[in-house]
Amino acid sequence: MKISSADLFMKVRERKPLVHQITNFVTVNDCANATLAIGGSPVMTSSPREVADMVKLANALVLNFGTIDDKALEAMEIAGKTANALDIPVILDPVGVGATSYRTEQVKELLSKVTFQIIRGNASEILSMMGGDTVTRGVDSGELAISNAELAAQAANELNSIIVVSGAKDAVSDGKHTSIIDNGNLLLTNVTGTGCMSTALIGAFSGVTDDFYSAAIAGISTMSISGELAASTLQKDEGTGTFRVRLIDAISRMDKEIWMHEVKLSEKVAN
């Protein structure tokens, strides 16, 4: 598992996958820059009249619930169905699901129409997608009793998708295997969109392989390791603004060697 994720860095930079993202207006620019930094090519378009044509050109599709409205949801359904028909991987970021009934109902609706190869969210969002008691506050995660690894494994079985639960420890599961990534830095929670950007990275890696488990690990671990590296460069008079810029620097410098040196990845077989 470790080796196949490591090999994806070069593949992304060689192939420059086009990652079509229907995403939120808060973090759209950061997601485009994160995609470029890892070697992908972003396109962020959301008109229901255009998305079917755009997704046909794409290597991966990312659907992000951050600022959904009825028009964006219409575009997501069209793009998602088109991608499914063409075997283009679809990745969901269920931002804020659990906070309001609109988000929770609409994500269920979309799940019934579109197949997602990977779903990445924080623990509250993933729990809410399984019908659990909601602890999502706005777009941030609350405290849960269940570990991210257990949650990811259960959600993978229930939702029939590879699940990434991000947090202090990130977990990736296909329901049979669960991997834990013990990288990260608290500063990642003080800059908006680090979760959205990690989903964009997962999209880029999914555009160059059909090993979506390895793509999910590569994407989320790139964000967590880049957070550590960016934090380690901060001087006394620097804060979250500089951190945000250094984060993109670290993503743009990430490669197989750095990743192999920094990643704290453990794999276990669930149940």
Ligand SMILES: Nc1ncnc2c1ncn2[C@@H]1O[C@H](COP(=O)(O)OP(=O)(O)OP(=O)(O)O)[C@@H](O)[C@H]1O
């Ligand atoms: N307590 C923590 N300590 C260290 N790293 C963390 C912590 N919580 C989250 N992270 C890291 O922050 C990144 C984003 O994950 P997070 O769970 O905060 O996403 P999110 O809630 O969807 O964020 P957003 O909605 O702002 O985009 C991941 O790389 C994750 O590992």
Ligand SMILES: Cc1ncsc1CCO
């Ligand atoms: C702050 C915020 N609100 C809606 S989307 C978003 C970006 C982080 O998910």
Ligand SMILES: [Mg+2]
């Ligand atoms: Mg999020």
